[in-house]
Amino acid sequence: MRAACGRGLALLGHERAHLALAELLMDPERVAREGAVSALSWLATPEAELLLHMKVLAGDTEPLVLGECFRALMTSWPADAFERVASYLHHADPDVVEQAALALGESKHELTFSRLVGAYEHALSDVKRALLLPIALVRNEEAFAFVLGVLESGPESAALAALTALELFEGEASRAARVRNTATVRGGKIGRAYE
Helix, strand or coil: CHHHHHHHHHHHCCCCCCHHHHHCCCCCCCCHHHHHHHHHHCCCHHHHHHHHHHHHHHHCCCCCHHHHHHHHHHHHHHHHHHHHHHHHHHCCCCHHHHHHHHHHHHHHHHHHHHHHHHHHHHHHHHHHHHHHHHHCCCHHHHHHHHHHHHHCCCCCHHHHHHHHHHHHHHHHHHHHHHHHHHHHHCCCCHHHHHH
């Protein structure tokens, strides 16, 4: 209810909408905080950008809330937000890293692929697995080839994560065939997982 009221103030262009949404960003309920992020993204004002950036700096107990902030920043202010969001690819919390990576992958920013691959190369194995879907989300040939390469020759746990990430391409006949062939040749648990 609080989230809906905050969005209503934003939609009405109420003069105190930003103040109400700032309070909602600190609400004890995750849904209210996410609603505030959504409303601020819709407003797309300089004040909204500042509030979202402050929320990211303050952090949140729920990585999903930070993920919504990352997405909002990358949607409404991609040029300004890219470096800020990319800096979280090296955060101590793997869940925050994953949320930042997903926001970048969804954004299709021209530097996303290189940043995600750079983070992948320096990450621990569990974070590497979490970065494969964001890399696949870039959806260009370079990103597809990278994730396919992990499927082909990466450690088994990473290859399984790569196979899951490559499900994005099921609707593209030629790429889907390359995934099927690679999984079949790899065999073992990977081949069985594809079946």
